[in-house]
Amino acid sequence: MAASPKGRGSDPNARQRLIEATARVMRDEGYAAATSRRVAAEAGVKQALVYYYFPTMDDLFVEVLRAGGESALEHMRAALTNDDPLHALWLINNDASRTGLNTEFMALANHRKAIRVELRAYAERVRDIETAAVTVALRANGVDLDEHPPVVISMLIAQVARSLCNEVAVGVTLGHDEMRAYVERQLKLLAPVTGG
Amino acid sequence: MAASPKGRGSDPNARQRLIEATARVMRDEGYAAATSRRVAAEAGVKQALVYYYFPTMDDLFVEVLRAGGESALEHMRAALTNDDPLHALWLINNDASRTGLNTEFMALANHRKAIRVELRAYAERVRDIETAAVTVALRANGVDLDEHPPVVISMLIAQVARSLCNEVAVGVTLGHDEMRAYVERQLKLLAPVTGG
DNA sequence: GTCTATAGCTCGATAGAC
DNA sequence: GTCTATCGAGCTATAGAC
Numbered sequence: 001m002a003a004s005p006k007g008r009g010s011d012p013n014a015r016q017r018l019i020e021a022t023a024r025v026m027r028d029e030g031y032a033a034a035t036s037r038r039v040a041a042e043a044g045v046k047q048a049l050v051y052y053y054f055p056t057m058d059d060l061f062v063e064v065l066r067a068g069g070e071s072a073l074e075h076m077r078a079a080l081t082n083d084d085p086l087h088a089l090w091l092i093n094n095d096a097s098r099t100g101l102n103t104e105f106m107a108l109a110n111h112r113k114a115i116r117v118e119l120r121a122y123a124e125r126v127r128d129i130e131t132a133a134v135t136v137a138l139r140a141n142g143v144d145l146d147e148h149p150p151v152v153i154s155m156l157i158a159q160v161a162r163s164l165c166n167e168v169a170v171g172v173t174l175g176h177d178e179m180r181a182y183v184e185r186q187l188k189l190l191a192p193v194t195g196g
Numbered sequence: 197m198a199a200s201p202k203g204r205g206s207d208p209n210a211r212q213r214l215i216e217a218t219a220r221v222m223r224d225e226g227y228a229a230a231t232s233r234r235v236a237a238e239a240g241v242k243q244a245l246v247y248y249y250f251p252t253m254d255d256l257f258v259e260v261l262r263a264g265g266e267s268a269l270e271h272m273r274a275a276l277t278n279d280d281p282l283h284a285l286w287l288i289n290n291d292a293s294r295t296g297l298n299t300e301f302m303a304l305a306n307h308r309k310a311i312r313v314e315l316r317a318y319a320e321r322v323r324d325i326e327t328a329a330v331t332v333a334l335r336a337n338g339v340d341l342d343e344h345p346p347v348v349i350s351m352l353i354a355q356v357a358r359s360l361c362n363e364v365a366v367g368v369t370l371g372h373d374e375m376r377a378y379v380e381r382q383l384k385l386l387a388p389v390t391g392g
Numbered sequence: 393g394t395c396t397a398t399a400g401c402t403c404g405a406t407a408g409a410c
Numbered sequence: 411g412t413c414t415a416t417c418g419a420g421c422t423a424t425a426g427a428c
Contacts, residue, residue: 013411014411014412029307030303030306030307032307033307035402035403036403036404036405037402037403037404045412046412046413046414047404047405048405048406048407048412048413048414048415049411049412049413050404050405051404051405051406052411052412053411055405056404056405057404057405103302103303103306104303104306106299106362106366107226107299107300109365109366110226110296110299110300110365110366111225111226111228111229116366116367117367119366120366120367120368123363123366123368123370124368124370127368127370127371128370131371149374149378151370151371151375152374152375152378154371155356155359155371155375156352156356156375159355159359160351160352160355160356162359163351163355163358166302167319169302169305169306170302170305170306170312170315170316171312171313172316172320174319174320174323174324175323175327175347175350175351178345178347178348179347179348179351182345182348210394231420231421231422232421232422232423233420233421233422241394242394242395242396244394244395244396244397244423244424245393245394245395246422246423247422247423247424248393248394249393251423252422252423253421253422253423
């Protein structure tokens with residue numbers, strides 16, 4: 001339970017706290033709210049300390065993307081090797097806190113070159129992993145991979161899930177129930193549950 | 197060719213120029229770059245004039261959304277009543293300048309209530325129009341509307357197209373060719389060309 | 393209707409004490 | 411490693427001349 005004063009459980013060093021605080025602020029209030037003063041307050045340190053650990057705010061953002069990306073990739077690798085990878089892919093991309101942060105980085109990347117480079121590399125690693133998992137699942141179920149290319153199926157599942165999350169974030173839910181039912185139906189067609 | 201000095205062709209009134217300038221800056225450099233000084237310069241007027249026409253910057257953003265939204269809806273209604281509505285829907289949502297501006301508004305809406313309310317109303321009008329067009333197209337081609345609900349098909353087409361545009365904007369194109377080929381194939385299955 | 397000028401604020405980033 | 415203090419810039423918004 002009790003974390004030591006300088007342990008790495010709930011009270012890690014300031015650098016790590018700054019990275020986590022920045023991710024939290026970006027997710028909850030948008031990247032525009034992630035100023036040096038705001039994230040410092042969130043991490044319980046003073047503003048100037050941000051520039052001790054990170055030369056510029058862009059460097060901090062890149063670090064948030066790297067750290068969060070590694071953890072997300074790890075989570076993804078684990079989830080995509082279970083019984084029902086297609087369903088796992090759908091669930092992962094329906095996680096609002098994950099997709100919300102990702103959306104903020106997409107917006108940031110649109111006008112910050114350093115972020116764009118990093119995000120692009122990350123997005124392609126994600127796609128590779130997701131596509132590999134889908135390839136295994138489709139092949140195991142005898143699906144024709146020419147008619148249903150794994151990269152296409154993985155993009156469809158991931159992007160539709162993220163789009164729904166983005167819409168929910170602004171209050172749009174029209175058609176969502178129908179879409180979720182439709183996706184469940186299609187997933188069962190592609191990979192009927194066999195693990196029973 | 198020559199527009200009159202105060203005509204409404206290429207040199208409309210200042211208010212209209214401010215709205216168009218704001219849309220341009222948002223699309224090209226992101227909403228964070230759309231400051232009162234920046235959009236005033238782009239429109240060829242001084243900063244204070246922005247506040248003569250719009251009480252706050254949020255009011256200006258809402259006006260950009262309303263004006264651009266009306267014009268987009270008009271364009272959409274026209275395109276969706278032609279021979280091949282499904283394909284038209286796909287093409288409209290592949291227009292990078294349209295989807296780029298829409299993405300900026302989604303990002304803005306995440307932490308500005310006034311924008312969120314307006315965007316939500318607009319998004320639902322768009323979905324209604326798109327769904328109506330898809331309904332007509334599917335019914336005309338004898339598609340089972342229970343198996344393929346129009347609202348789902350319209351969301352799939354529109355959201356996949358927008359997702360591709362968003363990815364292109366940050367330099368990600370992995371799997372895009374396969375996806376575009378796949379979509380063309382699926383659209384032909386749902387609505388084979390009959391107008392020849 | 394358009395301008396100049398400015399108040400009041402927040403930002404990124406730096407200097408330097410401890 | 412963390413702090414206080416501050417600079418210079420850019421922002422929204424307002425006041426008031428023309």
